[in-house]
Amino acid sequence: MESVFKRAQGKKLSHRKTQQEKGVCQKSEADAKQLLQQFQTVIQHVENNTKDESTCREALRGLYTSHESCFSSQKVTEPHE
Amino acid sequence: MGISYHSYIGKTVDQLPALPCSTSGHLSLNTPVGSCVDNYGRIWLADTAHNRILVFDAAMGQILACFGTVGALPGQFNMPFRLLAHPEKNRVYVTDIGNCRVHILEYTEQLDIQSIKVFGDEPEVALKGPNGIVIYNGKVCVADEFYEGPSSQSRLVIFSEEGKFERAIEEIIPDNEGDPVHLLWPQGLSLDNSGNIYIANTGFATVVRCDWQGRGITFKASGKCYIDGLALSRGVSVIQNRILIPGGEANAIAVYDLQGQFMGRLEGFFAPVQVTAASEPNTLLITEPFLASLQKHTVNLSTLKGGKSRATKVLKAVGDERDNPGQLHFVTSVVGDVTNTQSGYSSNAPIFEHWVDHQLALQEQLFKVMQPPGLPSWLSIALSAQTEWVQRWQQTMVRIFLNDKFDDPEDLLWMMDSGNYQLQASEDGKSDSARPISLPMLPGSLGIAALTPANSLPGQLDPQVPLLVVSNYLSGIVTVLQYNDTLGEMVPYTVFGGLGTSDEQLNKPQGIAVDPTNNDILIADSGNNRICRWRLSEAGRPFLVHTFGRLGSEHGEFHTPSDITVDARGTCFITDQNNNRIEVYDQLGQWVRSIGQEGYGTDSSNFLLPTSIDHENGYLFVSDLVNRAIKVFTCSGEYLESFSGFGADTEQGQLWLPYLLHVKNSKVYLPDCALNRVNIYQFNI
Numbered sequence: 001m002e003s004v005f006k007r008a009q010g011k012k013l014s015h016r017k018t019q020q021e022k023g024v025c026q027k028s029e030a031d032a033k034q035l036l037q038q039f040q041t042v043i044q045h046v047e048n049n050t051k052d053e054s055t056c057r058e059a060l061r062g063l064y065t066s067h068e069s070c071f072s073s074q075k076v077t078e079p080h081e
Numbered sequence: 082m083g084i085s086y087h088s089y090i091g092k093t094v095d096q097l098p099a100l101p102c103s104t105s106g107h108l109s110l111n112t113p114v115g116s117c118v119d120n121y122g123r124i125w126l127a128d129t130a131h132n133r134i135l136v137f138d139a140a141m142g143q144i145l146a147c148f149g150t151v152g153a154l155p156g157q158f159n160m161p162f163r164l165l166a167h168p169e170k171n172r173v174y175v176t177d178i179g180n181c182r183v184h185i186l187e188y189t190e191q192l193d194i195q196s197i198k199v200f201g202d203e204p205e206v207a208l209k210g211p212n213g214i215v216i217y218n219g220k221v222c223v224a225d226e227f228y229e230g231p232s233s234q235s236r237l238v239i240f241s242e243e244g245k246f247e248r249a250i251e252e253i254i255p256d257n258e259g260d261p262v263h264l265l266w267p268q269g270l271s272l273d274n275s276g277n278i279y280i281a282n283t284g285f286a287t288v289v290r291c292d293w294q295g296r297g298i299t300f301k302a303s304g305k306c307y308i309d310g311l312a313l314s315r316g317v318s319v320i321q322n323r324i325l326i327p328g329g330e331a332n333a334i335a336v337y338d339l340q341g342q343f344m345g346r347l348e349g350f351f352a353p354v355q356v357t358a359a360s361e362p363n364t365l366l367i368t369e370p371f372l373a374s375l376q377k378h379t380v381n382l383s384t385l386k387g388g389k390s391r392a393t394k395v396l397k398a399v400g401d402e403r404d405n406p407g408q409l410h411f412v413t414s415v416v417g418d419v420t421n422t423q424s425g426y427s428s429n430a431p432i433f434e435h436w437v438d439h440q441l442a443l444q445e446q447l448f449k450v451m452q453p454p455g456l457p458s459w460l461s462i463a464l465s466a467q468t469e470w471v472q473r474w475q476q477t478m479v480r481i482f483l484n485d486k487f488d489d490p491e492d493l494l495w496m497m498d499s500g501n502y503q504l505q506a507s508e509d510g511k512s513d514s515a516r517p518i519s520l521p522m523l524p525g526s527l528g529i530a531a532l533t534p535a536n537s538l539p540g541q542l543d544p545q546v547p548l549l550v551v552s553n554y555l556s557g558i559v560t561v562l563q564y565n566d567t568l569g570e571m572v573p574y575t576v577f578g579g580l581g582t583s584d585e586q587l588n589k590p591q592g593i594a595v596d597p598t599n600n601d602i603l604i605a606d607s608g609n610n611r612i613c614r615w616r617l618s619e620a621g622r623p624f625l626v627h628t629f630g631r632l633g634s635e636h637g638e639f640h641t642p643s644d645i646t647v648d649a650r651g652t653c654f655i656t657d658q659n660n661n662r663i664e665v666y667d668q669l670g671q672w673v674r675s676i677g678q679e680g681y682g683t684d685s686s687n688f689l690l691p692t693s694i695d696h697e698n699g700y701l702f703v704s705d706l707v708n709r710a711i712k713v714f715t716c717s718g719e720y721l722e723s724f725s726g727f728g729a730d731t732e733q734g735q736l737w738l739p740y741l742l743h744v745k746n747s748k749v750y751l752p753d754c755a756l757n758r759v760n761i762y763q764f765n766i
Contacts, residue, residue: 039558
């Protein structure tokens with residue numbers, strides 16, 4: 001009989017293949033696309049308005065707030081046994 | 082040649098006032114796991130990474146007692162893990178996983194607690210990893226997580242309730258005469274009213290049911306003696322005639338009936354591990370170790386049906402104060418080479434001096450701007466207190482970026498403190514030296530690397546100051562940050578990626594490396610099971626060079642690649658985590674060879690979930706998660722040395738959940754996101 005490790009590896013792999021077919025969460029993917037856009041806007045803003053500290057900070061804060069509202073309910077789930 | 086433990090960064094905040102005291106404002110837990118309720122209705126909690134047991138009143142408003150210190154003597158623990166209250170006697174059993182033994186604690190109504198027996202470490206038993214524990218009819222059953230049987234399977238061990246060894250169960254024989262079922266890394270155990278044992282069989286992500294002779298009890302729903310199709314299986318609890326599986330579904334507790342029929346999920350949890358019935362009806366105690374939290378919830382499980390989702394009502398939560406100065410919370414990665422430490426003040430020294438004056442003058446104004454709700458609690462505290470250390474460490478950040486000369490520049494270190502959403506730094510490597518040094522990082526920020534472009538990029542504020550590359554596990558976005566001395570802050574220079582499965586998207590990116598031959602950014606795209614190579618053009622725009630790999634176990638395939646390092650020749654070394662091997666690729670993304678194979682072993686090229694890798698001077702350093710070992714290889718794959726240790730003893734350099742390591746100047750920096758510290762090891766050639 002194959003070792004327990006090999007069997008566990010094989011089982012995890014087949015489970016992963018099943019999960020992969022489902023793809024990623026569509027809402028999270030859309031959120032990430034929107035955040036990338038927001039990043040670009042903020043980068044442009046900071047580059048063009050580097051002396052205007054208050055609006056730069058405001059733009060950065062808006063970016064953090066957007067990211068947090070999209071993803072703070074999720075957590076990093078690695079590493080695990 | 083050798084690798085040895087040197088020191089650690091990450092303050093322990095385990096002091097308590099005279100007991101009893103209020104839980105409010107006094108309790109900082111460190112990855113708590115097990116809980117139980119004693120015969121007086123009091124709640125016992127294993128504060129695992131603090132090596133102690135805490136006892137609360139039933140309302141969790143008071144800390145009544147604290148028992149245990151770190152060590153291997155009676156009354157001492159090394160990672161007290163699961164707790165079990167004897168149903169009649171005033172006893173609590175504690176699995177002491179790092180010491181490979183079980184304690185029997187006896188208590189009185191006044192909470193005089195005595196250790197009356199330790200067992201399981203006698204040679205004829207030699208537990209390798211006592212985790213879950215249950216008791217029935219005078220017998221105790223312990224899940225021996227890291228025991229290795231003839232087919233590498235784990236086992237259950239049966240003792241008398243006094244701790245006398247009786248027998249071991251190394252395979253489960255199904256009652257319908259199917260193939261034997263083996264255990265791999267069994268963790269939580271539970272019992273139903275008939276005394277059947279439920280086993281969280283973590284390595285197979287199943288929950289197995291058997292009797293005390295090891296005979297599998299078939300679930301009617303599946304025709305097997307196990308529940309399958311779970312995301313994770315770290316724990317199991319049978320409560321209100323329901324089987325609760327923390328993590329059985331992502332961010333949820335999966336609920337099954339006793340026939341193995343899926344009934345629904347309790348949502349809103351992050352990596353819950355232990356569910357315990359509280360004294361009150363329909364009330365559960367739930368630990369979320371990585372949130373440093375013990376919670377009391379109310380829910381009527383009998384009304385959860387049809388695969389629906391349900392949110393529980395939180396009655397009380399304690400222990401999640403993890404943001405004291407010097408303290409880390411879920412630290413995931415480290416980078417040290419952000420600056421050319423050989424030079425003294427750079428040409429930007431006047432900017433630094435200007436910054437200090439300017440920043441201090443602006444501080445009050447800045448704090449007002451930054452005070453809206455929703456920021457991490459550390460920042461709220463810092464803002465309200467405006468304490469000296471905030472100012473001091475803001476100055477330190479600038480000194481780092483402006484190449485200021487430190488007494489010992491080798492000890493400069495940046496740490497991704499993911500649980501607190503922040504970047505911390507240490508300038509001397511001392512245990513309490515970590516301090517926040519930037520605005521909040523985004524939730525999910527995980528891996529970091531430093532990048533110094535060969536030529537100045539358009540919009541780069543100072544070509545001498547490295548850029549910082551940060552991967553975000555949740556959004557899939559990789560951010561290249563630079564220090565903006567006008568704002569006194571890290572600001573994004575460029576971004577790429579974003580969650581998804583197409584070529585230019587990323588899914589759960591973890592480790593990052595910079596190819597020293599050409600400054601390409603390589604990312605372990607763990608959710609897409611591939612490696613992505615990105616480059617910044619001369620115009621500073623990121624573009625994808627190529628990706629390689631797909632899901633599988635053959636060469637050219639990966640199963641959760643978690644980290645990557647690139648040597649001086651551009652050769653890539655990748656931890657192919659679930660395939661239990663290191664994969665080596667050339668700069669064009671062609672497979673070269675593999676290093677290692679699956680198996681237990683702290684001093685060999687066997688791996689079990691190798692998680693992280695870095696290199697220096699022709700040596701590879703691999704963090705091997707289940708073996709809790711740092712293994713040193715030559716870049717051609719020859720095993721040389723190792724350091725190993727499973728536990729939570731700060732003096733021993735032991736490991737629980739080590740994450741993305743970093744090697745610099747012969748020191749190995751290994752963040753442990755469960756122990757909440759960065760261990761430092763010295764490698765001597």
